[in-house]
Amino acid sequence: MIKLTIDGKQVEVKEGTTVLEAAEQAGVFVPTLCHHPQLTPYGGCRLCMVEVEGARTLQPSCTMPASDGMVVNTKSQKVLDARKFVLTLIFSERNHFCMYCQVSGGDCELQNRAYDEGMTHWDLQPNWTPYEVDASHPFIVLDNNRCILCRRCVRACDELVGNATLGFEERGAKSFLVADYGVPLGESTCVSCGTCVQICPTGALIDRQSAYQGKETDVDHHISVCTECSIGCIRDVLTRDNRLVRLEGDWDAEPSHGLLCEFGRFLPLEEDRPRVVTPLVRKDGSLKAATWDEAIEAIAAGLGAGKGLAALASTRLSAEALAYFKSFFGDKFPADTVTSLEEGAATASLSKLAEKLGKSFESSLDVLKDTEAVLSLELDLVKDHQVAGFFIKRQLQEGTKLFVAGQEDNALAESAKGVLPLKPGSEAVLLAKLVDAVENGTDDPELVPVAEALKAADKPVIVYGKTFAANADEIALDALLKLADLTGAALVGVKGNANSMAAAQLGLEAPFKSENASAAFVVLGDEAPSAKLTKALEEVPFVVTLSAYESQLTGGADVVLPVTMWAEESGSYLSMDGRLQKAIKSLEAPEGVLTTLEALEKVAGALKVQPDQDWKASLMARIPTIQIQEA
Amino acid sequence: MTKPTVASDWLCGCAGCHMSLLDIDERILQVVDLVDLRATPITDLKEPDENGVTVGILEGGINNTYNEEVAKRMRERCKILVALGDCAVFGGVPAMRNLVGAESALQRAYVDAESVDAEGLIPADPELAQMTRVRAVSEVVPVDVFIPGCPPDADVIFYALAELAQGRIPEIKNDKLHWH
Numbered sequence: 001m002i003k004l005t006i007d008g009k010q011v012e013v014k015e016g017t018t019v020l021e022a023a024e025q026a027g028v029f030v031p032t033l034c035h036h037p038q039l040t041p042y043g044g045c046r047l048c049m050v051e052v053e054g055a056r057t058l059q060p061s062c063t064m065p066a067s068d069g070m071v072v073n074t075k076s077q078k079v080l081d082a083r084k085f086v087l088t089l090i091f092s093e094r095n096h097f098c099m100y101c102q103v104s105g106g107d108c109e110l111q112n113r114a115y116d117e118g119m120t121h122w123d124l125q126p127n128w129t130p131y132e133v134d135a136s137h138p139f140i141v142l143d144n145n146r147c148i149l150c151r152r153c154v155r156a157c158d159e160l161v162g163n164a165t166l167g168f169e170e171r172g173a174k175s176f177l178v179a180d181y182g183v184p185l186g187e188s189t190c191v192s193c194g195t196c197v198q199i200c201p202t203g204a205l206i207d208r209q210s211a212y213q214g215k216e217t218d219v220d221h222h223i224s225v226c227t228e229c230s231i232g233c234i235r236d237v238l239t240r241d242n243r244l245v246r247l248e249g250d251w252d253a254e255p256s257h258g259l260l261c262e263f264g265r266f267l268p269l270e271e272d273r274p275r276v277v278t279p280l281v282r283k284d285g286s287l288k289a290a291t292w293d294e295a296i297e298a299i300a301a302g303l304g305a306g307k308g309l310a311a312l313a314s315t316r317l318s319a320e321a322l323a324y325f326k327s328f329f330g331d332k333f334p335a336d337t338v339t340s341l342e343e344g345a346a347t348a349s350l351s352k353l354a355e356k357l358g359k360s361f362e363s364s365l366d367v368l369k370d371t372e373a374v375l376s377l378e379l380d381l382v383k384d385h386q387v388a389g390f391f392i393k394r395q396l397q398e399g400t401k402l403f404v405a406g407q408e409d410n411a412l413a414e415s416a417k418g419v420l421p422l423k424p425g426s427e428a429v430l431l432a433k434l435v436d437a438v439e440n441g442t443d444d445p446e447l448v449p450v451a452e453a454l455k456a457a458d459k460p461v462i463v464y465g466k467t468f469a470a471n472a473d474e475i476a477l478d479a480l481l482k483l484a485d486l487t488g489a490a491l492v493g494v495k496g497n498a499n500s501m502a503a504a505q506l507g508l509e510a511p512f513k514s515e516n517a518s519a520a521f522v523v524l525g526d527e528a529p530s531a532k533l534t535k536a537l538e539e540v541p542f543v544v545t546l547s548a549y550e551s552q553l554t555g556g557a558d559v560v561l562p563v564t565m566w567a568e569e570s571g572s573y574l575s576m577d578g579r580l581q582k583a584i585k586s587l588e589a590p591e592g593v594l595t596t597l598e599a600l601e602k603v604a605g606a607l608k609v610q611p612d613q614d615w616k617a618s619l620m621a622r623i624p625t626i627q628i629q630e631a
Numbered sequence: 632m633t634k635p636t637v638a639s640d641w642l643c644g645c646a647g648c649h650m651s652l653l654d655i656d657e658r659i660l661q662v663v664d665l666v667d668l669r670a671t672p673i674t675d676l677k678e679p680d681e682n683g684v685t686v687g688i689l690e691g692g693i694n695n696t697y698n699e700e701v702a703k704r705m706r707e708r709c710k711i712l713v714a715l716g717d718c719a720v721f722g723g724v725p726a727m728r729n730l731v732g733a734e735s736a737l738q739r740a741y742v743d744a745e746s747v748d749a750e751g752l753i754p755a756d757p758e759l760a761q762m763t764r765v766r767a768v769s770e771v772v773p774v775d776v777f778i779p780g781c782p783p784d785a786d787v788i789f790y791a792l793a794e795l796a797q798g799r800i801p802e803i804k805n806d807k808l809h810w811h
Contacts, residue, residue, distance in 0.1 A: 099717055099724055099781040104811035111810065118804040120777040121720045125770065130730040 004070040019061035019072055020048055030074050031083060031113045033090075033201055034150035035062045038251055038258055039159055045150055047086050047113060050074045058082055080117070087114050092124035093173070094131060095145040101203045102212045109201035110148055134179075136186030139207050139266045140197055142177065147204040149175050153196035160259060162393025162415075165190045177204075191386065192262035198248055199258075209269045210246035214238070219245050222586040223253075225573050226264040227316055227566045229385050230346075230495035231365065232575030233260055237567060237586040244269060244567060244587065254579075254631075255365045261386035268566075273528070273549035277590050280560040287560065292592075292602065298559050300606040302542040308518030309335035310540070313508065314527040315342050315497035318571020318583065321596040322499060323615030325523055326506040328600060332609035335521070337512055341533060344509025346466035346496035347625070351504045353477050354623045361481065362626035363461075363490035364577040368392055373457035375450060375489070376404045377464035377480075378422060378471070382411035385465065385494045385576075392463075401453045405430060406467075418449050424471045431479035438486045454487040465494035493625055495576040497527075502574040505619045505628075514539055522546070522553070525596055526565035529553040546599050561603075562593045569595040574619065578626040635796055637686045638679035639671040639715075640705055642698040643725045643765060644691025647782040648716035649673060654785035655792075662789070665796035679708040686711050686795050692718040693771050694725055697760035706772035711795065714774045715788070717781040717810060719767065724781075726765040733762040778803055779810045 001012050004022060011026040018041060023030050034045040041062040049058035053071040058079065061072075073079065090110065098104040098111060106112070114122075131144035149168075154177070157166040165188050169178050179188035197205045219238040226235040226247075234253035238246040247265050249258035279295035280287040290298070303309060311329035313322055322340075329335040344351075354360060368374070368391040381389030392402055393415055404413040405420040413419045422430050436442065437451035454460045462484060464472075472480070484491050495501050503509070514520070514536035522529075522537065524547040534553045537543050543557040548565040568589040574580050589595075594602070604611055612618065619628065641649060649672065655662070662668070669684055670676035679687060687709030693699055706712055717723040728736045742751035768774055778791055778801075787807045794801035 095727075095730065097724070097727065098810040101811070105809065115804075115808050118802075118808065120779055120803045120808060121714070121767070121769070123769070125722070125766070126726075128729040128764075 002066050002068045004066050004068065004072065006072045007074055013066055017066050019050060019052070019059070019064045019066050019070070022066045023050075023061060023072070023074060028074055030061055031116060032062060033109060033113060033148060034152060036152055036156075036199060038199075039152065039155045042151060042155065045086065045090070045148070047083060049079060049082050049086070051076050051079055083113075084117050084119060084122075087117060087119060088122040088124055090148050091122050092126050093149070094147060095126050095128070096202075097145075101146065102206060103203040103215070105215055106217050107215050108203060134185050136184035137190065137192070138186065139192055139194065139209065139262070140185060140190075141206050141208055141211070142185055143204055143206070144177060146202045147177055148202055149177075150201060152199045152201065153177070153205055156195045156199045158397075159394060160257075161191070161193055161195055161390045162396060163189065163191055163193070163390075166196060191382070192266060193260065193386065193390070194262070194265040195249070195259055207246065207266070209266065210238070213245050214240040220586075222584045223250060224584040224586060225498075225581040226260065227498040227573065227583060228263040228268070230497060230500050230576035231256070231385055231387050232498065232573055232579060232581055233264055233387055234581070235260060235264055237584070239567075239586050242588050255577075256387050259387050259390055263384070263386070273551070275590065275593075276547055276550055276554060276560055276562040278562060278592055280554075280557075282558045287555070287557075292561075292594075295559050295561055296602050296606045299544050299603055302544065302558060303519055303521070303607070306333050306335060306519075308516065309521060310337040310512055310514070310517040310519070311335040311521040311523075312337075312339055312341050312512060313503070313523040314525045315340045315500045315503045316527045316566070317499060317523060317525045317596055318569065319499060319502040319574060319580075319619060320571050320615045321523070321525075321600065322502050322506055322508065323618040324597055324600055324611050324613065326508060326618065327611035328604055328609065329521065330507070332604070332611050333607050336516065337510055338508065339510040339512055340500075340503040340508040341522075341524075341527065341529070342496050342500060342503065343511050344504065345470045346494075346500050347469060347504035348509040349469050349472055349477060350493055350625045351509065351622065354625045358623065360624055360626050361491060362493045362577065364579075364626065365391065365492060367459060367461050367490040368463065368492060369395075371395070371400060371457065371459050371461045371490075373401045373453040373460040374403070375454065375460070375462045376402065376406070376412060376416075377427070377462065378406040378410075378424070378467040379463055379465040379494060380406070380410040380412050381463075381494075382414075388463070388492075388494060401449070403450045403453065417453075418446065420446055420450065424467070427468060427472045428476035428479055431476055431483055435479055435483050435486065438483065454483075454489060457487070460487050460489040461492055462489045463492040463494065466496050469493070493576060498573050501576055501578070501624070502572075502619060505574065505622060505624055507622065512536070518542065520544070522557075523596060523600070524548070524553070525563060546596060548593075561599045563596045563599050564589045564593055568593070569597075572615070574628065578624060578628045579631050580619075580628055581631040634665065634667045635685035635798070636667045636669050636680065637688065637792070637795070638669040638676075638684040638705070638709065639688035639690065640679070640701055641672050642689060642691030642701060642719070642768070643694035644716060644718040644723065646672070646690070648690040648719075648780075648788075651780075651782035651785050652715075652788050655789040656785075658789050662792050662796065665793070679705055681708065683708045683710070685709065686713060688713045688715050689719050689768050690715045692722045692725060693763065693766045693768060694728070695760035695762045699763070699771055702768055702771050711775045711800070712768075712772065713776040713778060713791070713795070714768045715778050716783060717779055720769075720777045720779045721810075722765050722767050728765050737762070776800060776803075779808070781811055784809075
């Protein structure tokens with residue numbers, strides 16, 4: 001341990017702590033700009049300079065390691081003058097017009113630091129060289145006039161996302177932020193994750209969708225969980241006057257620490273499907289608006305005793321709604337088929353494996369953050385579950401080896417050290433070959449690097465998703481377990497939707513055969529139904545759907561009940577790696593729209609059944625593929 | 632003891648800072664109790680007294696030779712010079728002209744503008760002030776007090792006037808300090 005003095009306060013810190021971190025521990029605020037807790041310290045802006053007794057000049061506290069007996073002064077006149085000078089230089093470097101900038105008035109860290117120093121003006125005039133505004137990207141606007149060259153965006157794109165699209169060209173006063181080798185951002189390798197926008201301290205990188213719609217002080221924050229895939233990143237939902245303003249990551253939350261992808265950050269604000277705002281009942285061939293009572297009556301009449309009923313639920317629904325649904329149609333008003341819209345594609349084979357083994361066998365996403373070798377089985381982490389892909393990609397530069405087994409159209413393969421062709425159905429063959437290669441060595445040049453890497457790594461990871469889970473047979477899964485055992489690899493199973501895991505725990509994994517159904521009860525929630533499902537339901541004589549948005553499916557149904565979309569209800573979500581988290585209601589639903597659970601309760605009332613409400617107990621009913629913990 | 636005298640003028644600005652000053656509403660009565668309001672663009676006297684005033688307030692930045700003259704005259708004739716608003720303190724919105732240059736701005740305004748029906752004519756009468764780079768007042772004359780804002784809050788202006796009226800230099804910081 002190291003003892004040092006900061007502004008007269010004694011503080012004890014671990015070896016390797018920087019002076020800035022030590023100051024934080026001591027409760028002393030040191031202003032910074034280029035620094036960010038999620039990034040490696042950079043020492044670029046020089047705003048954090050402090051006086052260190054015995055040192056010839058002021059020292060940047062963000063990069064300077066604390067040493068035993070150090071005496072630091074963060075408030076001497078020399079330090080205060082230096083701060084004002086640094087800020088003056090930064091302001092005069094580019095064209096900072098606060099009057100009409102959308103982050104002015106609280107959201108701009110540069111402005112806030114100048115206010116902290118009581119700067120009413122500064123003595124150097126701005127550059128007056130006009131800098132480009134790059135508005136080529138669908139979501140992100142880059143205004144170089146506002147850039148302070150802190151490189152937080154470059155470092156985030158590299159260290160957090162592993163995409164390394166952003167970089168700097170030229171040097172000194174000519175330094176300039178570019179995408180790739182100097183192409184417009186909209187034509188670059190940018191994956192639209194928006195981390196750069198969130199981490200930019202000024203208005204240099206802003207997002208189109210929320211620009212000028214409200215500063216931090218104008219909006220309401222709701223720390224919730226993203227419902228766009230099974231990772232369950234923690235997402236802050238910013239609203240104003242019951243309108244969605246922006247979606248941000250939470251820098252402090254596991255597992256993503258601020259990362260989101262375009263599906264979680266930008267695309268939800270592009271939602272333009274028309275809402276279902278009133279119950280609809282088919283009368284004389286067309287859907288007519290009806291009251292809730294009329295619609296519920298029509299459902300009861302149409303379902304009768306429930307003969308030939310197929311009940312399906314979206315895996316985007318909350319655990320509470322899914323558990324109630326399972327109790328409803330699995331037990332109290334039994335349907336011939338009760339399952340999820342995914343039909344267990346991402347989970348069925350794995351759930352069975354857990355049951356066979358009598359224990360969980362998968363690991364949390366965290367193992368992906370610190371591994372020397374990753375084998376991805378038929379999983380394209382560029383297409384979806386992108387944040388897991390970021391965890392992998394950001395280590396590639398440090399020597400982590402990625403191997404991708406799968407079809408040619410897997411974009412993740414572009415970052416891979418080796419690609420193993422794998423036809424769906426031959427998973428068992430490939431895995432058996434790999435087991436053999438690891439156990440006995442092999443001459444196969446495609447397998448050698450994979451086997452070597454997995455053997456050599458301390459903590460290798462084998463990651464797979466929906467495709468593998470759907471294609472792999474028992475032999476393949478046994479081979480997978482064997483391979484993991486031989487190499488000490490952790491297994492990470494990416495599921496499908498936000499609550500695929502909850503649906504698996506509830507046993508909602510059966511296949512849906514529409515030919516035998518005489519009635520279908522489809523709880524869509526806000527999911528966009530697939531063409532396959534829509535077509536299958538066209539043959540079913542009586543279709544009831546609970547949906548937030550209009551679609552061809554609702555257009556062909558017999559009764560439609562309007563329900564809430566993701567932001568309009570609270571609910572629990574079980575992530576792909578067992579984290580039980582809560583989504584928080586952030587918006588009021590339109591008048592007359594109920595939550596999925598409320599709608600189901602109404603239907604249950606009419607059918608005179610009382611499904612169970614103890615959803616947590618239901619989730620623990622079977623052995624999960626991964627340990628479940630409450631966040 | 633005679634009351635301190637205050638004069639103001641506006642240069643390359645939108646007059647918004649003077650409007651914000653008027654937003655002190657009935658508090659103007661308190662102000663005129665403490666000071667003698669002399670020349671302002673919104674009262675009848677138009678030039679600061681030749682024998683000088685205590686406080687001179689300038690809104691707007693410097694964008695031509697006439698602005699320079701007015702600023703210099705105000706500086707000569709006042710003890711404490713206040714730069715009021717972002718334009719006076721930094722150059723403000725008009726300063727964006729510096730990014731394209733006066734030539735190009737004149738071309739756009741007098742020749743290429745949508746409302747020009749003939750070929751357009753850039754005014755060039757020798758009696759007209761010459762355009763210069765748009766500058767903060769402090770680039771032309773020394774300024775004593777900077778009150779940024781676009782515009783500064785009426786409360787901040789009232790506070791500043793009250794302090795100056797009582798012989799103190801106002802401290803613009805914390806919630807009084809904002810540049811937008």
